[in-house]
Amino acid sequence: MKKSLLILLGIIMILLLAACSGDDSSEDTGGDTDDTSEETDSDSEASGDEVTVRIAWWGSQPRHDYTLEVIELYEEQNPNVSIEPEYASWDDYWQKLSPQAAANELPDIIQMDLSYISQYAENGQLADLEQFLGNEIDDSNIAENTIEGGRINDGLYGFNLGSNALSFQYNPEVLAEIGVDEIPDTYSWDEYQSMAQQAADAGYFFDNGMQADVFFNYYLRQNGARLYAEDGSGLGYDDDQLFIDFFTILQEQVDMEATPTPDYLAQLAGPEDDPVVEGEGVGIFQWSNQFVGLEDMSEHTFAFGTPPGENLEDGLFLKPSMYFSISENSEQKEVAADFIDFWVNDVEANKLILGDRGVPVSSVVQEEIADDVSEAQQAVFDYVAWAEENSTPMGAPDPAGAGEIIEQLTNISEQISYGEISPEDAAEHFRTQAESILGN
Amino acid sequence: MQTHMKQNLWGYLFIGPFIIGFLAFTIIPIVASFYFSFTSYNLFNPPEWIGLDNFKEMFTSDPRYLHSLKITFIYVFAGVPLRLLFALAVAMLLNTASRAVGLYRTLYYLPSLIGGSVAVAIMWRNIFGDEGIVNLALMTMGIDPVRWFGNPTAALWMLIFLSVWQFGSSMLIFLAGLKSIPQSYYEAASVDGASFFQKFYNITIPMLSPVILFNAVMQTIAAFMTFVPAYIISKGTGGPLDGTLLYSLYLFKQGFEFFHMGYASAMAWVMLVIIGILTSIIFFSSKYWVHYESEGGR
Numbered sequence A: 001m002k003k004s005l006l007i008l009l010g011i012i013m014i015l016l017l018a019a020c021s022g023d024d025s026s027e028d029t030g031g032d033t034d035d036t037s038e039e040t041d042s043d044s045e046a047s048g049d050e051v052t053v054r055i056a057w058w059g060s061q062p063r064h065d066y067t068l069e070v071i072e073l074y075e076e077q078n079p080n081v082s083i084e085p086e087y088a089s090w091d092d093y094w095q096k097l098s099p100q101a102a103a104n105e106l107p108d109i110i111q112m113d114l115s116y117i118s119q120y121a122e123n124g125q126l127a128d129l130e131q132f133l134g135n136e137i138d139d140s141n142i143a144e145n146t147i148e149g150g151r152i153n154d155g156l157y158g159f160n161l162g163s164n165a166l167s168f169q170y171n172p173e174v175l176a177e178i179g180v181d182e183i184p185d186t187y188s189w190d191e192y193q194s195m196a197q198q199a200a201d202a203g204y205f206f207d208n209g210m211q212a213d214v215f216f217n218y219y220l221r222q223n224g225a226r227l228y229a230e231d232g233s234g235l236g237y238d239d240d241q242l243f244i245d246f247f248t249i250l251q252e253q254v255d256m257e258a259t260p261t262p263d264y265l266a267q268l269a270g271p272e273d274d275p276v277v278e279g280e281g282v283g284i285f286q287w288s289n290q291f292v293g294l295e296d297m298s299e300h301t302f303a304f305g306t307p308p309g310e311n312l313e314d315g316l317f318l319k320p321s322m323y324f325s326i327s328e329n330s331e332q333k334e335v336a337a338d339f340i341d342f343w344v345n346d347v348e349a350n351k352l353i354l355g356d357r358g359v360p361v362s363s364v365v366q367e368e369i370a371d372d373v374s375e376a377q378q379a380v381f382d383y384v385a386w387a388e389e390n391s392t393p394m395g396a397p398d399p400a401g402a403g404e405i406i407e408q409l410t411n412i413s414e415q416i417s418y419g420e421i422s423p424e425d426a427a428e429h430f431r432t433q434a435e436s437i438l439g440n
Numbered sequence B: 001m002q003t004h005m006k007q008n009l010w011g012y013l014f015i016g017p018f019i020i021g022f023l024a025f026t027i028i029p030i031v032a033s034f035y036f037s038f039t040s041y042n043l044f045n046p047p048e049w050i051g052l053d054n055f056k057e058m059f060t061s062d063p064r065y066l067h068s069l070k071i072t073f074i075y076v077f078a079g080v081p082l083r084l085l086f087a088l089a090v091a092m093l094l095n096t097a098s099r100a101v102g103l104y105r106t107l108y109y110l111p112s113l114i115g116g117s118v119a120v121a122i123m124w125r126n127i128f129g130d131e132g133i134v135n136l137a138l139m140t141m142g143i144d145p146v147r148w149f150g151n152p153t154a155a156l157w158m159l160i161f162l163s164v165w166q167f168g169s170s171m172l173i174f175l176a177g178l179k180s181i182p183q184s185y186y187e188a189a190s191v192d193g194a195s196f197f198q199k200f201y202n203i204t205i206p207m208l209s210p211v212i213l214f215n216a217v218m219q220t221i222a223a224f225m226t227f228v229p230a231y232i233i234s235k236g237t238g239g240p241l242d243g244t245l246l247y248s249l250y251l252f253k254q255g256f257e258f259f260h261m262g263y264a265s266a267m268a269w270v271m272l273v274i275i276g277i278l279t280s281i282i283f284f285s286s287k288y289w290v291h292y293e294s295e296g297g298r
Helices: A003-028 A061-077 A089-102 A115-124 A144-149 A173-179 A191-200 A212-222 A240-255 A262-267 A288-297 A331-343 A347-353 A365-366 A374-389 A402-417 A423-439 B002-036 B053-060 B064-092 B101-113 B118-127 B131-140 B153-166 B168-179 B182-193 B198-225 B227-235 B247-257 B261-289
Strands: A051-056 A083-086 A107-113 A167-169 A283-287 A303-305 A323-326
Touching: A051 A061, A061 A083, A061 A331, A083 A089, A083 A331, A089 B247, A107 A331, A115 A347, A115 A402, A144 A323, A167 A212, A173 B118, A191 A283, A191 A423, A240 A402, A240 A423, A240 B064, A240 B153, A283 A288, A288 A331, A303 A374, A323 A331, A331 A347, A331 A365, A331 B198, A347 A365, A347 A402, A365 B053, A402 A423, A402 B002, A402 B053, A402 B247, B002 B261, B053 B064, B053 B101, B064 B101, B064 B168, B064 B247, B101 B168, B118 B153, B118 B227, B153 B227, B168 B198, B182 B198, B198 B261, B227 B247, B247 B261
Parallel strands: A051 A083, A051 A107
Antiparallel strands: A107 A323, A167 A283, A167 A303
């Protein structure tokens, strides 16, 4: 009696497990690729057998659309490979990725960001790409320090897809209306504030606030410090006065109504409702690759300016816009690497990508697509080229835990703009929190 | 004996899927999370035993935790009574004889069917937007529009309204309870000249009290575990200013965003204890206000 029960339970267990493992990969893709190759791909050697590769990225609809087209193009040229896409918005993306990582079920190719790459690399989730350079991935037309952007400790854990620089993307018409002719190449924080005052007086917003972690780091760099210590063991600045000064500037912007209040911004349904997009603001401080999206959303034309501060060169740096990483649990690392090669070196593919993931890293691709890019895209390329001449190296990648620190800092800067906490208290608060996160 | 065994075998076969699911997706995770709650576990590296440190950190050095506990209590203690009141009121309305009563019952139950879903939370974002219907209504009444997503307190109340609006399931249970009260009691009371409110306080409430107890317990537990609306409405942030950072949302963030699975497990166990205490309080208090007919209406 007991024995037969055990056998029965065993059989049911096996059946259930088999059923579970059979469909879990097709369930979370959402794509319409068939997974008939599922059974065979684990023991194929990417020779001529059917191979399935999963790829995940974050982004907005235009990015999803052209990425799917690039995948189709790749599948046409490699009929034995089928690629299953998984895509999401920024927030959802990271929340979806972490349980997959815990289950060793990461997609083969993962779009990776600077603020998370250390976390994933140090936990052994990413494959070292060094072995593929010169083999699957042709790096002959790519500058060495571009590739360096994906190096953590002594391994290459992400392939840099392009370069980004911080910029002020402004609407020249509104700028003229507030009585300013042009944004000078360099201007001090005081000049920034007086221009903002002019905008507020004329009934416009000057900008819509600065993303706390990004611009605080920029401000720190201008003052010879960094957000994170070089070895990632703590904060990269000793003097809390820098924190106080920077966030006081941001708070004064809100007070003088040159920047919308946080509750106003929270009420916006999406980026297309932004006052700057609507022509009620001068500009936005953000990364260079976001310029094209801004112009697409708005009926207005925008131009590139620099962020404020006299020590522009110390503050500015070229940042890898994003990476493609290959997961350590992938059984198709060579195929994945081949796709990355296609992504960065294929001209036809890049005519679809058009620098949305940062300025193309291959010099050949950059030249070849020059005629295809729009005026706005060309402006991005020009700005990044200019920034390359006028910046300092980025330095060490963000430490593991950067994601959590960014959330804490954003939270604290929100509290400052709501007037819930003074910049002085916030400085101390942030230091305690950040050090306990980085100390772990 | 042989046939007896065969019969049992079929029984086990049919119940097997449940037992396996229960073991694999309930018992094992519960045991695992109990173990993780005493460890520092980041999902990647093997868990490391740290004793009670997680629990100590929660109550001594994590202001965000205490904040999320506070707003969850507000959410539960404001939301559940409002929801029960609303459900009871509607149930009494629907208990009257009307020709279209079947249609009404379906309509009122509808929000609960789709209640916890993402679609409703997104719709809620539009209803409470700057030019949403709520603000338009406020403006026609001459009240200033409220920035529902920008003000932490308003955002929490928006969540509470959403939970009140999903009263359907408790309403159905109330309705069943109301149906079981013999009409003769009301007739007798009417003969004695009792008013509507006298009938309500002296017949409806006592007769319905076991159902109220059931609903109160179930809704309190459910409210504590609310996650989806807070997640969608705040776009996963719990903002503004952590105003909608409900307990389970913060737990989720700790586990899957900050990779503190040990800490998240500890939070889950504290939540279990809190729910246990609240439920026992409701149960112990019940002997003072719940009346069972079988016990002679004690």
